[in-house]
Amino acid sequence: MKENDSNPNWQSLANESGSSLIEKAMEKFVFLISLTTILFVLLIFVFIARESLPIFLGTVERSIVREPIPVNALTTTPPEELMAYLDLSADEFQSMEKETLELLLEVKLEELAQAPIGTDATIQTTRWRYLLLPFQWSGYDAPAFIWQPISQIRKYNIVPLLIGSLKTSLIALLFAVPIAIGAAIYVSQLAPMRIREWIKPMIEMMAGIPSVVLGFFALIVMATTLQETFGYQSRLNALVAGIALGLAVIPVIFSIAEDALTSVPQSFSHAALALGSSRWQTASSVVLPAALPGIFAAVVLGFGRAIGETMIVLMATGNASIVSWSLLDSTRTITATIAAELAETVFGGEHYRILFVLGTILFGVTFLANLVGDVVIHRLKRRLEGKIA
Amino acid sequence: MAFATAIILAFAAVILSNILWQGWEAFSWRFITSRADQNMFDSQQAGVLQMIAGTSARVVLMTIFVMPIGVITAIYLTEYARKDSLLTNLIQSAVNNLAGVPSIVFGLFGLGFFVNFIGGNLDLILRPEQAAPYWRNPALIWASLTLAVMTLPVVIVSTEEALKAIPPGLREASMALGATRLETVIRIVIPQALPGIMTGGVLAVGRAAGEVAPILFTGAAYYMSGYPSHLTDQFMDLGYHIFILSTQSPDIEGTRSILYATVITLLLLTFTLNLLTILMRARIRTKLRTFH
Numbered sequence: 238m239k240e241n242d243s244n245p246n247w248q249s250l251a252n253e254s255g256s257s258l259i260e261k262a263m264e265k266f267v268f269l270i271s272l273t274t275i276l277f278v279l280l281i282f283v284f285i286a287r288e289s290l291p292i293f294l295g296t297v298e299r300s301i302v303r304e305p306i307p308v309n310a311l312t313t314t315p316p317e318e319l320m321a322y323l324d325l326s327a328d329e330f331q332s333m334e335k336e337t338l339e340l341l342l343e344v345k346l347e348e349l350a351q352a353p354i355g356t357d358a359t360i361q362t363t364r365w366r367y368l369l370l371p372f373q374w375s376g377y378d379a380p381a382f383i384w385q386p387i388s389q390i391r392k393y394n395i396v397p398l399l400i401g402s403l404k405t406s407l408i409a410l411l412f413a414v415p416i417a418i419g420a421a422i423y424v425s426q427l428a429p430m431r432i433r434e435w436i437k438p439m440i441e442m443m444a445g446i447p448s449v450v451l452g453f454f455a456l457i458v459m460a461t462t463l464q465e466t467f468g469y470q471s472r473l474n475a476l477v478a479g480i481a482l483g484l485a486v487i488p489v490i491f492s493i494a495e496d497a498l499t500s501v502p503q504s505f506s507h508a509a510l511a512l513g514s515s516r517w518q519t520a521s522s523v524v525l526p527a528a529l530p531g532i533f534a535a536v537v538l539g540f541g542r543a544i545g546e547t548m549i550v551l552m553a554t555g556n557a558s559i560v561s562w563s564l565l566d567s568t569r570t571i572t573a574t575i576a577a578e579l580a581e582t583v584f585g586g587e588h589y590r591i592l593f594v595l596g597t598i599l600f601g602v603t604f605l606a607n608l609v610g611d612v613v614i615h616r617l618k619r620r621l622e623g624k625i626a
Numbered sequence: 627m628a629f630a631t632a633i634i635l636a637f638a639a640v641i642l643s644n645i646l647w648q649g650w651e652a653f654s655w656r657f658i659t660s661r662a663d664q665n666m667f668d669s670q671q672a673g674v675l676q677m678i679a680g681t682s683a684r685v686v687l688m689t690i691f692v693m694p695i696g697v698i699t700a701i702y703l704t705e706y707a708r709k710d711s712l713l714t715n716l717i718q719s720a721v722n723n724l725a726g727v728p729s730i731v732f733g734l735f736g737l738g739f740f741v742n743f744i745g746g747n748l749d750l751i752l753r754p755e756q757a758a759p760y761w762r763n764p765a766l767i768w769a770s771l772t773l774a775v776m777t778l779p780v781v782i783v784s785t786e787e788a789l790k791a792i793p794p795g796l797r798e799a800s801m802a803l804g805a806t807r808l809e810t811v812i813r814i815v816i817p818q819a820l821p822g823i824m825t826g827g828v829l830a831v832g833r834a835a836g837e838v839a840p841i842l843f844t845g846a847a848y849y850m851s852g853y854p855s856h857l858t859d860q861f862m863d864l865g866y867h868i869f870i871l872s873t874q875s876p877d878i879e880g881t882r883s884i885l886y887a888t889v890i891t892l893l894l895l896t897f898t899l900n901l902l903t904i905l906m907r908a909r910i911r912t913k914l915r916t917f918h
Contacts, residue, residue, distance in 0.1 A: 259808070264808070270694075273778075278723050280735070284738040419630025420633075420634055423628050439638065442638070446836075446896070453869075454645070457882075487634055542726075548839060551869075579842075603728055607722060
């Protein structure tokens with residue numbers, strides 16, 4: 238294996254041979270194709286950031302208090318103004334008959350007549366201040382974090398969703414980390430060869446359970462069983478979702494931790510065993526400390542996987558956007574919010590853009606988690622190979 | 627430590643036995659070969675043939691998109707790229723990064739890029755006179771492309787593994803006989819790595835078959851009477867159907883049996899694929915052992 242890591246000698250062999258036109262063209266072609274991965278990472282970032290940019294820049298200006306446009310002014314008003322007034326995209330606007338537009342204007346007039354008056358109606362709810370800080374809306378006793386995108390005054394405070402995502406991910410990690418690391422130590426250090434060859438494929442199979450199936454199991458079976466056993470109030474809550482999420486994360490943490498533990502050179506454990514320590518002593522005081530950065534990376538990558546998981550939390554959290562750190566309250570995560578609400582939003586509207594803001598945040602968080610995890614693993618492997626001190 | 631391992635296996639056993647126990651009765655040949663025609667919530671007549679067709683169609687299309695790009699990238703990385711150059715590292719970290727992007731973000735990307743951007747521009751170019759969007763709709767092709775981007779790292783990583791496992795001596799021998807690098811890649815490296823490359827493909831299909839989040843906005847349909855017949859059709863999907871049956875059923879007790887049977891169908895599909903990769907890998911490993 239060693240010879241593959243540094244520049245293999247057949248590569249230098251090849252550099253001198255064959256330089257026909259086809260050869261060169263193919264080499265360029267292969268090279269260009271391999272850039273696709275970089276291209277797609279950039280495209281993902283660009284296209285998600287692009288849709289959320291107006292929110293970041295604060296250029297979404299759409300107050301619900303507006304000058305009404307009377308129905309008979311349809312022909313005299315410029316199209317741009319009508320499109321903004323009726324929340325229509327250019328395509329939609331073009332595809333509509335005159336009668337449809339008149340009908341829409343009438344509906345809009347009625348809507349405006351019933352629009353709430355008071356201080357709330359004039360607020361630009363997509364400003365950062367309202368996305369992140371508590372605000373005392375009229376009718377509330379105290380400032381609060383409210384996510385209520387479908388209401389007359391659309392409230393987009395993302396704090397309840399951030400808390401929901403963090404809460405379920407942390408529960409998942411609390412549940413998954415001890416089990417996955419324990420199993421990794423057992424399989425890589427203590428178990429006999431025969432058992433090892435059985436358990437690894439079985440955990441790989443577990444990684445193959447689709448998340449929608451785990452979500453289904455949490456929703457239909459676990460939620461009811463846990464509620465009957467412990468008798469708490471809301472059937473779907475952060476705990477149920479967290480445990481199901483933990484089941485999805487266990488194979489991830491297990492395989493990375495197991496890989497880190499196995500990459501500790503055998504000479505380490507041989508030396509410890511030769512000095513008379515038991516298998517368990519060797520594992521816990523020689524191999525585990527040497528692989529510790531890898532274990533840390535496994536936890537970080539597990540966190541990235543947990544916070545990005547969608548179907549399990551969409552089905553098992555109950556999806557109530559409450560600010561609460563209680564494990565037994567229903568909760569709503571970033572991913573579930575995107576999944577549940579995007580289909581109903583107006584393309585290019587403020588709700589649509591806020592959901593892309595959530596996507597950008599999610600992309601950023603998982604990007605960081607992956608970066609940290611990969612760097613740590615890379616450094617660990619190099620150190621264990623003796624390349625850096 | 628053995629205890630922790632036992633907990634994991636116990637959880638897996640509980641989940642699988644519960645699903646098999648409750649779903650076995652409703653799971654029948656009739657169930658997987660008939661369509662949910664009138665009412666998909668009717669436990670007497672329900673079938674999953676449309677969903678099997680939709681899920682199969684999207685993974686087959688995805689495989690067609692992802693395999694060439696994934697395999698060629700892996701060939702570049704192992705056969706051509708200079709190790710530890712900046713660009714190689716950049717491609718490697720892009721692969722790692724892509725593997726960690728949450729599936730719902732792929733869904734957003736699929737909607738923003740494939741459906742709205744590519745689809746919207748296709749409408750402008752190919753059908754400039756029609757106002758109603760044709761390409762710019764959730765569709766089979768957009769869902770497959772989104773899944774292809776998602777599974778790209780799976781294919782790249784396993785193909786790389788397969789290529790690295792080929793003894794360098796084979797390449798040296800080929801070049802010593804006067805073969806060019808391209809000839810060596812096509813005649814020696816790819817045939818030798820073929821089982822490993824196929825394993826990567828099956829692994830990607832297994833991963834994609836159960837994914838729901840990326841196809842929520844890019845092509846999955848709540849209900850369709852027939853099968854998808856065009857690239858621009860929407861499709862019904864096994865995983866999405868499980869989601870619908872568990873959260874939007876009008877009578878959760880009444881539809882419980884078909885829900886469980888649908889879960890069994892999806893699990894059978896993904897487990898068969900996973901088992902296949904595990905077996906293929908084991909075979910490759912024993913073959914390589916005799917090689918060295």
